[in-house]
Amino acid sequence: MNIQLRFFASVREALGTSQESVTLPDTVATVGDVRAWLRERGGVWAEALAEGRALRMACNQQMTDAATRISEGCEIAFFPPVTGG
């Protein structure tokens, strides 16, 4: 499956990238799986996306949680808690 990744704010800075297209292995089925799969890259990826960090996720520009299933062509975003207003 091919998906788009987006990163914002402190997560974007830590990873050194704001977006990327990736092809996922068949074992990756949920937003949480994507997070875990990216952590396997190690280094800043393992650190910025570590379990237990305050991290929020969006699927197709809607706030979502780790259990949400992904689909072909979807846009998954990872970012820190929001601080607007």
Add this chain to the structure above:
Amino acid sequence: MAIRVQTQDFDLGAEVAALRAGQAQVGAVVAFVGTVRDMNEGAGVSEMELEHYPGMTEKALEDIVAQAKERWSIIDALVIHRVGPLQPLDQIVLVAVTSAHRGEAFQACEFIMDYLKTQAPFWKKEVTPQGARWVDARVTDDEALAKWGIRSANSARS
């Protein structure tokens, strides 16, 4: 309903005048303006940069206003949020709500702000004498939304 995400400043008087122009059923206008403080978490702030998620930001704000319209009988609402570089004293956000009577407008305006603080994808980075830092989310903002019966875990670990 109007949603605007922009770098330029806004004029409260002109925006409110436009919001209620020709709307003779309006009896109340409530407006909230958020501004950049020169102090946060015990450190002086000389500059601020606001980042957002283009596309998702507009959807999130439209959804927030739609929810306010479901809860209260308001006539119209306007949300303007600035992005990009800002300085102390600058305006950041405007929420203006019109209704026939004041109660609905007061509540809907506060609801929209509480919701925006924890659900709209904006991030503040501030420059202090110790360097630039991302502003931390506040648990008190999640608590503010909880009073409307909505659970938010914006600041929670995941």
